[in-house]
Amino acid sequence: MLFKNKIAFLTIFCFAVAVIGCKSKSSMAKKVLVAPIVSVKLDTVIKTVVVHDTIPKLSLGEHKVWTLEKAGLHNDVRQETAIHYDIRKPNYVIIHHTAQNSLNQTIRTFQVEHTKVSAHYVISRDGIIVQMLNDYVRGWHAGLSKWGSITDMNSISIGIELDNNGKETFPDAQIEALIQVLDTLKSNYGIPSSNFIGHADIAPARKNDPSVYFPWKRLADRGFGLWYNPSELVSAPDNFNPIDALKIIGYDTRNLKAAIVAFKRKFIVNDVSPELSVYDKSVLYNLYQKY
Ligand SMILES: [Zn+2]
Structure with missing residues (x-):
């Protein structure tokens, strides 16, 4: 297959929404939103939000296709289509350090089958920003975690990995690149300052990233995270x-x-x-x- 075993990296943020509308006998519209596909492993991730149960399957090229049941519909209840909706947005940003030794090592970690981990962005020590998942896709970076009453942080957050072995400072270029990404995320999704947090915050018994070297106050001064006075x-x-x-x-x-x-x-x-x-x-x- 054309894209088998290959991850496509798009440098331009694209959000492709295909709306297929047609009238059924009962005049109810069928609408299919095809969520954005940026940097996803095409044979494993589903990007369909299907409204209305009259579409048994959607063929999206080489993407795996979910049945309607798996796409979030209850087949045994009456279906009526509301016409006002969009895609759910991320509301948190979780910052990590990779505990690895290079950008390429981390990229590879997120591309091999057995690791079962990923992040939306990886930022190198010299400030190169790599987007590996679309913002709207549920990444696998938070793991077992809890913040307030939220127990599925992956479903509502963007994961950002900073290339850092956990025992070193974070260079200026890397932090400035991070702030650039955070700025865009905050403005695109209206994420409140308090919702920029670290992996160790949401999984304190399991994780220690980012390390004590991470400049949380500097970020808070820029509007990402809260700090005391x-x-x-x-x-x-x-x-x-x-x-x-x-x-x-x-x-x-x-x-x-x-x-x-x-x-x-x-x-x-x-x-x-x-x-x-x-x-x-x-x-x-x-x-x-x-x-
Ligand atoms: Zn982490």
Whole structure:
């Protein structure tokens, strides 16, 4: 097959929406939205949103075709077509470090069959931005994770991997390229500042990326992620409950020590012990009021 085992990289963001409209006997429209296909493994990912049950199958070239049942329709209920809709948008951005040694190594990791991981973007140390999945496609970067009450972060987020081995700083060129991508995502999808977070935030017991070297404050200063106000730090009041505060921010506190370490890796940086000092609590107290 023409595209078998090949990933197509498109440098231009394209969103192809094919609307096939025709009238059935009952005058109900059949509409088929073909979601964007950018950098997807064409024989494994489905891009169809099918409205109306009278279309048994859609042939999309070499793309795998979902049956209607798998495309989200209940075959045993009455079907009526509403005409107002579009494609669901990402609402979070999850930042990772690759823990690998080169851009090409990471690209390959996301292209071989057995790894079962991917991200929408990979950014090299010198600022090369590679898009590997369309923004609207559900990438496999978050894994088992939780933020607030959300338990399927992959379904609502964009994953960005920074080429970094986890023990080194992030070069300026890489961070500036990241900010360029974040700027576009924020403006395209209306993602709020608080929803730019790290992998360790949503999976504190499993993950530690991005590392303490990641410049979260610099990002927050540009509108991506929230930061406390250093000049307004005060001692947390006696009735302050730090566990509730962590939960309000979004942390999964079932493993409290892991949640505290994740919080401190990001906001305290020079001490990532699993206890909250008086200072740590004052930072947490200041920060959680922004949520
Ligand atoms: Zn990660």
